[in-house]
Structures are given as C-alpha cells and as structure tokens.
Amino acid sequence: MKNYFIFIFLNFVCFAFGQTAEEFYKNGFEKQESQDYLGAISDFNSALEIEPKKVQVYYLRGLAKYKLEDYIGAINDFNMALKLNQSARQSYYLRGLAKYKLNDYKGALTDYNTAIKFYPANGGAYYNRGLLKVYLKDYKGAILDYDKAIKYSKKNRALIYTNRGIANQELNNFEGACLDWKKAIELGDANSEELIKKYCK
Numbered sequence: 001m002k003n004y005f006i007f008i009f010l011n012f013v014c015f016a017f018g019q020t021a022e023e024f025y026k027n028g029f030e031k032q033e034s035q036d037y038l039g040a041i042s043d044f045n046s047a048l049e050i051e052p053k054k055v056q057v058y059y060l061r062g063l064a065k066y067k068l069e070d071y072i073g074a075i076n077d078f079n080m081a082l083k084l085n086q087s088a089r090q091s092y093y094l095r096g097l098a099k100y101k102l103n104d105y106k107g108a109l110t111d112y113n114t115a116i117k118f119y120p121a122n123g124g125a126y127y128n129r130g131l132l133k134v135y136l137k138d139y140k141g142a143i144l145d146y147d148k149a150i151k152y153s154k155k156n157r158a159l160i161y162t163n164r165g166i167a168n169q170e171l172n173n174f175e176g177a178c179l180d181w182k183k184a185i186e187l188g189d190a191n192s193e194e195l196i197k198k199y200c201k
Contacts (some may be wrong), residue, residue: 021050025057028064037064055085063094071098089118093125100132108132123153127160134167142167158187165195174199 028043044061047054062077078095081088096111112129115122130145146164153160165180178200181192 019046021047021054021057024050025054025060028057029060032060032064035067037067040064041068053084055081055088058084059088059091059094062091062098066094066098069101071101074098075102089115092118093122093128096125097128100128105132105136121152123149123151127153127156127163130160130163130167134163134170137170139167139170143171158184158189158192161187162189162192162195165192169195169199 024043024047028040028047031037031043032040041061041064044057044064047057048061051057058077058081062074062081065071065074065077075095075098078091078098081091082095092111093115096108096115099105099111100108109129109132112125112132115125116129119125126145127149130142130149133139133142133145143164146160146167149160150157150164161180161184165177165184168174168177168180178196181195181200184192185196
C-alpha cells in the first residue's frame, strides 16, 4: 500500500512539473473567466516561471490584480507587458484605470489619451476619460468624451447618459441635462429619477 501511494505521488509530481507555459496560461485564463482571480494569478505565475517574456500573461495577470484591487501590482504588470511589446495597447487603458484608482489623475489621463490614439473606437476609454475630466472640472471636455462613449459603447449606455447629464447640469445646461436623464431612465437607470426631480421642471 505504501508503495502505491509513493507511485501516485510521483506521478502527480511528474504531471505538475510537466505542464507547459501554455497550459498554465489556459488554466489561468479559464479561472479568470470564472472570477477565480487568485487561482488565475497562481497559474500565470507558473507560466511566467517557464516563459518570463510571455506578454499576454503579464496583461492578464495585471487584469486579475486589478480585479483584486492590487492596483500597484496591476500597473507593474501592464508596464512589463508594454516593455516587452508596445503593441499590447489595451494595457494603456487598464493601466489608466489603475492609476485613476490610485489618484494619479495626470498619469491616468495620459494613458487614456494613448489608448484612444491607438484605438479611436474605445468607448470605455472615452467614458472613463469623461469621468476624469468631470473631476478636473473640464465639463465641456467631459461632454465631448461622453458623446464618443455613447457612439462607441454598447454596454452601460444608461450610465453614460446619466453622467453626461451631470456634466450638462454643471454648465447650467438644464435642458440638455434633463434630456440626458430622461434617456438614461428609458435605458434602465432609475437613479436619474432623483436628478430629474431635483433639477427638471
């Protein structure tokens, strides 16, 4: 019986050490898809031990770290992905999100600008740059970004209208704000009802 367990253990060890970087990457990707971010990071770590210059693994590990609110770790991974391959363009957008979370607004703005330069149809980048511009009190710039976000985004459109309405309200354009909030309600954002009650006649 003892020899049997030794045999099983050795086979397990051989299997574990026999996995390729690609297998670890695929396992990590599947875990990330099921929101097991810690498990995904563990597999990505193993993949990078075998192939330390695998760009996509750095990118995905950075995304997993972002989901776990490890923003510094995420930025480090996005930096590495870009160092290895400047074509890892989505890293700019996600690095911008992480920088925003760390209150590095100048860095976030630079990354959003670069992400949009490489991919002008990035609705998410326009939306998040719009949020940042509102924080910086550049309401006209925010509205222009929300316009682009509405054009290119298929998801969360109600939220975009709500926030564009807020930017319009800050510019005392209550007619435009109320139209945006009514559209947001049509698209399912009930929170805009309170804004309409407060600012719209």
